Amino acid sequence: MTRFFRVLGVAIQILVLGQLLFLALLKWYGVEAGARIFRYAGY
Amino acid sequence: MPEPRADTPSVRAAAAAFWSGLTRPSLAGAIGTPLVALACFVIACMLVTPERLAEVDPGYLMENRDDDAAMVVAEAVAVRRGNPDEPMIALIGPSGLRDAVARPEELSRRLSERAGRPVRVHPLFSAGQTWWEAVAIADYLPPDATGVLILNVSPVQAIRASDPLHIHQAMPLPSESYRDEVRRAGLQPPSRTGIYLIDYLNFYVARVPMVGMHLLEGPTSTDTPGPGRPKPMAPVTDADWEPWRKLYEQLTAGYETTLPDNVARLDRLIERINSRTRLTVVLWECPLLPKADPLFGQAGAVYHESIERLASERGAFYWHDTFTAAGLDVQDYVDPAHIRTPHGREAIMQLLVERLGPLLAESAEELP
Numbered sequence: 001m002t003r004f005f006r007v008l009g010v011a012i013q014i015l016v017l018g019q020l021l022f023l024a025l026l027k028w029y030g031v032e033a034g035a036r037i038f039r040y041a042g043y
Numbered sequence: 044m045p046e047p048r049a050d051t052p053s054v055r056a057a058a059a060a061f062w063s064g065l066t067r068p069s070l071a072g073a074i075g076t077p078l079v080a081l082a083c084f085v086i087a088c089m090l091v092t093p094e095r096l097a098e099v100d101p102g103y104l105m106e107n108r109d110d111d112a113a114m115v116v117a118e119a120v121a122v123r124r125g126n127p128d129e130p131m132i133a134l135i136g137p138s139g140l141r142d143a144v145a146r147p148e149e150l151s152r153r154l155s156e157r158a159g160r161p162v163r164v165h166p167l168f169s170a171g172q173t174w175w176e177a178v179a180i181a182d183y184l185p186p187d188a189t190g191v192l193i194l195n196v197s198p199v200q201a202i203r204a205s206d207p208l209h210i211h212q213a214m215p216l217p218s219e220s221y222r223d224e225v226r227r228a229g230l231q232p233p234s235r236t237g238i239y240l241i242d243y244l245n246f247y248v249a250r251v252p253m254v255g256m257h258l259l260e261g262p263t264s265t266d267t268p269g270p271g272r273p274k275p276m277a278p279v280t281d282a283d284w285e286p287w288r289k290l291y292e293q294l295t296a297g298y299e300t301t302l303p304d305n306v307a308r309l310d311r312l313i314e315r316i317n318s319r320t321r322l323t324v325v326l327w328e329c330p331l332l333p334k335a336d337p338l339f340g341q342a343g344a345v346y347h348e349s350i351e352r353l354a355s356e357r358g359a360f361y362w363h364d365t366f367t368a369a370g371l372d373v374q375d376y377v378d379p380a381h382i383r384t385p386h387g388r389e390a391i392m393q394l395l396v397e398r399l400g401p402l403l404a405e406s407a408e409e410l411p
C-alpha cells in the first residue's frame with residue numbers, strides 16, 4: 001500500500017515539474033526569439 | 044484482544060512514502076517530466092487555433108484596448124463562418140474607424156430594421172492597421188459574400204512605410220494573400236509548419252505572463268474607448284498642431300516610393316474582393332480634422348488623386364466628405380484622427396445608415 005502512495009507522489013512530481021518545464025521552455029524560447037508585444041503608435 | 048493485522052499500513056508510513064515519491068529524484072521522474080512538458084505543448088497546439096480564439100474572450104490576450112489583434116482574429120473567423128446569402132457590413136480599418144463606428148451592434152440593429160431582414164455588422168478593426176493587415180483580414184470574407192465592405196483609406200495608410208513581416212508577428216491571422224503580397228515585395232514569407240501555434244508562437248509566448256495575470260484580475264475590456272478623463276482635446280492652436288505637423292512631415296518622407304506601392308497593394312486587394320465576393324466596396328476616408336489635410340502637402344494631393352482613380356477603375360465608392368456630411372465638429376475629436384464624443388459617433392451612425400441602406404437594398408436585389 002505504501003507503494004501506491006509513493007507512485008502517487010512521483011506522479012504529482014512529474015505533472016508539476018513537467019508543466020514548470022513547459023513554461024520555462026516557453027520563456028526561454030520567448031527570450032531567444034525576441035517575442036514581444038508590438039505596441040501601437042497612434043497617428 | 045484481537046491481534047493487529049500485519050498488513051495494515053500506518054498513516055505515517057503512507058505519508059512518508061508519498062513525500063519520498065514527491066520530493067526525491069527518480070528514473071520515472073527524469074523520463075516523465077519532459078514527456079509531460081511535451082504533452083502540454085501538444086495539447087496547447089490542439090487548443091490554440093483561430094477557431095478556438097473565436098470562442099473565448101479576446102480580452103485575455105490583450106495588453107490594453109489598442110492591443111486588439113486577438114479581437115480581429117476572432118472576428119475574422121466569425122465572418123468566415125457567416126452565411127454568404129445574408130448581407131453583411133464588414134468594416135476593415137484602424138483605430139480611427141473603430142472610434143467613429145463605436146457601436147457596431149447598434150448599426151446592425153438600425154440597418155436590420157431598415158432592411159426588414161438581419162444585417163450583420165463585422166468590426167474588423169485593429170489599431171494602427173495598414174493595408175497589409177487589410178489584405179490578410181479580407182481573406183476571411185466568405186466567397187460570394189453579399190453586402191458592403193467598408194475599407195478605410197487615409198493619407199497615413201497610403202504613405203506610411205511598413206515592414207510586412209511585422210504583420211506576421213503582430214497579428215496571428217493565416218492568409219495566402221498576405222504571403223503572396225510578401226513575395227511580391229521581394230521578401231521571403233515567414234516559415235510555415237501548418238500548425239497554427241508553432242507558426243505564430245512569438246505572438247502567444249509574449250502574452251503568456253499577461254494571460255496569467257488576466258486569469259487572476261479579469262480580461263482587458265473590449266469596449267470601444269470613450270472620451271477619457273480628463274478628456275484629451277483635439278489640437279486647435281498652431282502650437283497644438285506643431286507636433287502633428289512634424290509627425291506628418293516625417294511620415295510623408297519617401298512617399299514617392301511608398302505611396303504607389305501601398306496603393307498598388309490596395310488595388311490588388313479590391314480586385315480580389317471583386318472577383319471572390321459580391322460585396323460592394325466603399326473606400327471610406329474616416330475623417331481627419333480638416334486642418335490635418337494640408338499638412339500632408341503634395342503627398343496628400345497624390346493620395347487623393349490615386350484613391351479617386353482607383354475607386355473609379357474598380358467600381359468602388361469613395362466617401363471622403365464625412366466631416367461635413369455628418370456635421371462633425373472639432374470638439375468631437377480627441378486628436379486629428381479619433382472621434383470619441385457621443386455626438387460625433389451618433390452623427391457618423393446616422394450618415395452610415397443613410398448611405399448603407401440603399402447599397403444594401405441594391406445588394407438584396409442582386410440575390411437569386
